[in-house]
Amino acid sequence: MLVLVCTLTLRYTTSAANTGSGLAAPRYAEGSPSAGRLPPWWISPSEDQARRLDALVPPERVREIATRLAIDESAVREDPRGVAAMREHWPRYWLGTDALGRSLGVRMLVGGAVSLGVGLLAAAVAVAIGTLYGTVAAYAGGRVDAVLMRVVDVLYGLPTILMVVLLAVAADSLVDGWVNRTSERAAFVEASGASGVEIQTRASELFPARELSAMTRTALDLGVLLLAIGGVSWLTMARVVRGQVLSLKSQPFVEAARAIGASPARIFIRHLLPNLVGTVAVYGTLAVPQAVLSESFLSFLGVGVRPPLPSWGVLCADGLPELNPYRSNWWLLAFPCVALGATLLSLNFVGEGLRERMDPKRSASR
Secondary structure, three states, X not given: OHHHHHHHOHHHHOOEEEOOOOOEEEHHHOOOHHHOOOOOOOOOOOHHHHHHHHHOOXXXXXXXXXXXXXXXXXXXXXXXXXXXXXXXXXXXXXXOEOOOOOEHHHHHHHHHHHHHHHHHHHHHHHHHHHHHHHHHHHHHOHHHHHHHHHHHHHHHOOOHHHHHXXXXXXXXXXXXHHHHOHHHHHHHHHHHOOOOHHHHHHHHHHOOOOOOOHHHHHHHHHHHHHHXXXXXXXXXXXXXXXXXXXXXXXXXXXXXXXXXXXXXXXXXXXXXXXXXXXXXXXXXXXXXXXXXXXHHHHHHHOOOOOOOOOOHHHHHHHHHHHOOOOOOOOHHHHXXXXXXXXXXXXXXXHHHHHHHHHOHHHHHHO
């Protein structure tokens, strides 16, 4: 349900909206600091929040209320009847607003689509790499299998999150270097044999920074993130597929295909892959929540998705400082955490259900 809601509302949540200053911005970035940190409409606001909500009522509505109640427009906010009428025209935010006055509900929908999209694509990358790697290791056998599996053992000993962070930071620095043309400027300064402000200025003039649109930079960041997560999440899949292929390649139908001269690629596509679909589907489903959690954690640390584009990890990071002894705007942290937890739990249930349904031993016992 969360996947469908976040996906089907993307056209609305990412459409251009008028920010009031004449500039078009995505709806998830629309807001005003005057509407910042407002609670959900179904929670009673404090006095300060009620005054700010009154200030957000359009002037034409205030005039309409004053005319209907036959009172002066300046006295609408002081008259009890006017105060009650003003409440009917308060802006309604289902999940409240953040510090910049942006709707938390809209941002959560976009953040869910980003987190789930990166998680699904990263899991697909991990499944593809793990399936090919495990198949090659098992089918080749001998020294090739031993070397490939020792590589997996070494990678298992490395901290996964640290590897993802290093890959993301390295890719980010490469993109920044390409945009700012750092290497070309350094080569020019070194070839000139001089140093100082003048030569640096001359290098900047000869090699100006390249232009990179915000959309392109966001796409690059997301691509690097999903490749980094998928590039370190395939180890378990490789081991599982290797074990399945070892048991399948000794079966008579595989030996018969090899005897008639079928190529390894044909044996893999026509004979091994159809028998691996169940295992790959089960472990691929279980890899999705791990990838979603990795993306949310990295975004929480500020390495993954970058503002103003939201993800559930970014929203959790933004909501954490709002829990303070002075005033606790708890909804900014509670709702993203609940959505993330419910999604991870649901995905794990789906994976466990698929594993039980496709397990031949369980089916035989029933």
